[in-house]
Amino acid sequence: MTTVPGEEITVHVSHEGPDTIAAATDSLEVRESFGIVLESHGGPAHVHCRLDDALDRVVTLENTNYYVEPPEETYVPVFVDDVDEPVTGRLEVSTGYGATATTVAVTVAPSPAGVEVDESLSRPREPEPEPTPLERIVAGVDSGTLGVLALGAVAIGTAAVTAAVVGGFVAFVGFLVVAVGVGVALVLLLR
Template sequence: MSVTEVTVHVNREAANTLAPAATALETSESFTLLLDGHETPAHVHCRLEGDLGRIASLDGSNYYIEPGTVTPVPIAVDTGGIDRPVDGHLEVVTGYGSESVSIDVTVLPGPPNVDVDESLAKPARSEPDPTTLERGLDRVPGAIGFEPATLGVLALGVVAIGIAALTTATIGGPVATAGMAIVLVGTVVALFLLVR
């Protein structure tokens, strides 16, 4: 956020003199009046005039300015309730009212407020939502007690045993029967190792 400032030189040329660095300020946020002390100390009074006093406020109104010092005067501005520019004046007075300067201030409406709820703090999903088939497959292991890898080996084992059974029935003979037995034992051993 940028800091908006306006400077008024106090007693730069002679006692009880004020010299603003700018005579107008346009802002949409709070700003700071810098009272820059020069030759002699001074008492300075600050006030907000016009509609500016409706949306802005000063921490204090009276300041003692030492020579060679800069005294910041924060001016809080609330743009939340405005929808068009608000004009007013920042008046700086010294010498018990004998010297004063007025700085024209225009406050512009700020950016619109954005409501932020708790869902913004949650990280966005980096993966797409699972499909119906994936959700169904995720539920199956919990229902029957096996992991997906175990179910995959079981499914391949059933397919291998089915192919071995068809081969044995078609070809026949002791070699085909031995091949079927090897496939059956291999499937059982693989399942045993995964379940264990």
């Protein structure tokens, strides 16, 4: 007995008397292969499965004729092709040489779009290089703060050059005033 994963349709054979047949559902939507379970409740019976034209293009039955004996179940595998758009049709299951039949509306829906995986996913990630000490310091400071630091460095440099060129005690005191002012500004800025 061949079985396929997925949905199943149960069809009761000879449940209400000889040559009677009834499906447990009147419709089914599938994306993959499914099965028909023929449950015999009375005497033995010949069961015929038939697909309408629309369904026959995308669905294949392993066999179309089955002999069902009570109390056994007979499994009918139904193979479904992949489709781009939904296909709806009818599956007819009959007994008594076609005298009685039940019909199930079957819709074959497209499978959800798969995820494409390329080779780069199989390679381990390369570790990021360790940041340099300067990069660690700069990463913790925003661009406005870096601008103020640069201006403070320019002010101290200018004061130092001026004190060196002019010379004397007053020039040195001017340099110290600029250096203390930049230091106070840095403390306030980085706080």
